[in-house]
Amino acid sequence: MATTDSARPDSTPERRVPAREASSVARSADGRRIAYATYGPPGGDPVVFFHGTPGSRRLGALLEPAARANDVRVIAPDRPGYGRSSPQPDRTVGDAAASVRPVLDDLGVERAALVAFSGGAPYALSTAASLSDRVTGVDLVAGATPPSFGDDTPAVQRLLSGLAAATPSVLGALFRGQAWVASRADPSFVVAQYAEDADAVPEDAATVVKEDFLAAFERHRNGAVIEFRDAGTDWGIDLDAVDAPVRLWHGTDDANVPVAGAERLAETLPTADLRVLDGADHLGTLLRAAPEALSRPR
Template identity: 65%
Template sequence: MTTPTVEAHDEISELDEARHETTTIAGDRDLRYAEYGDPNGSPVVFLHGTPGSSRLAALFDSAAAQSGVRLLAPDRPGFGESSPWPERAVNDAPRFLTPVLDDAGVDTAGLVAFSGGSPYALATAATVPDRITRVDVVAGATPPTTDDETPAVQRLLTGLATTTPRILRGLFRGQAWLADRLDPSFVTAQYTTGGTTDPSPTRRGRS
């Protein structure tokens, strides 16, 4: 197996960097977001899981471009390169998502939420329904605060981060290495079933 060169990693980083923008939220906090797909396509906001960042959306760059989708992928506050906002709650989601739409010049958009990003997508659709056309949830997860017991995966990650951060860093690097080199289906297959459903244009997240 060939080890990637530093130059190759730098080239990927420069390409990814060129597709990022930064806007301001909640006073003086920075919120960073990436754009993938077709810059003139139908806007869709992609919300990453927990932990995660906007880089997950890079897996869908080609598919979004082919489908005519402009994919906006923010780093949620405290993730990636967005400023921390420790006191925020799930219902604060519109306060960091609508600035992304405004900064990108988008009036309305669809939402695709992955895992831990799901509560924020649903909260946004319920709070500012005039800005959201539909919501799609992939492997949705509830916020940890809704359960008396901390999920096993979160306990594991917290334990590794506290006691052996180098091992956790290595696991994430290995996952990133695979994601960079394998087909996106390698990642998405871990969270989807073999069957498909007919996507309905019906709006979700509204009553």
């Protein structure tokens, strides 16, 4: 079922950039380092946040105001090869739960909801399918969709996926150059990749988006290269195995992930509810949907 939200929430919590993140490290079964940060009250209901592609634990800072308003503890891991997490060169989308389970265990969390932004969507769905006994619900915010679900993939996404598959070292060098420029540029340089009007994004949110981009490539570029490679192929997820309630939040003006793909994904998932945000672009969908996405009963 799809619903359209044409109004901006009146009760959106005031945004602010946290003074610092509460960061920790878990270890996978094979000894890999999995860095993660937490935002919101330590005793709040646990929600695992899956950053975009590229991205890092730092993007979870955008959710902190909504987390505090809803008594939610946001747990934001760096996926393998991002930020401070060890690379996992042979990983696939289907391996996602192997990097989520150790974080939950490290925090003593038995069950949690999942919230994913953009390129984090396939990894959230994979986790929900293979770790169903520990997942209470899934929210996909401006989430990526399977490549077979539409022929309107933006040209830039097709180019990056092609480079990742054919010449991964070239794509890695491109990301290194982008990070160098971003570190010296105004946040709008990064924000423009996710918003139609970068100048309309609140300054504190823009700062977080820039920090997230830089943290993604803090030590490696492997994570982004692998995920762009996998984005253009079959995800290998049994969507019928996702039995937790799924909500999809998607903007009508999302140029990064057109809404048509989200409509098809919602029709395929057995427990999906699509919420369409009128006039929202890619980043705007995250900023607008976060308060309600984190208010899900748990």
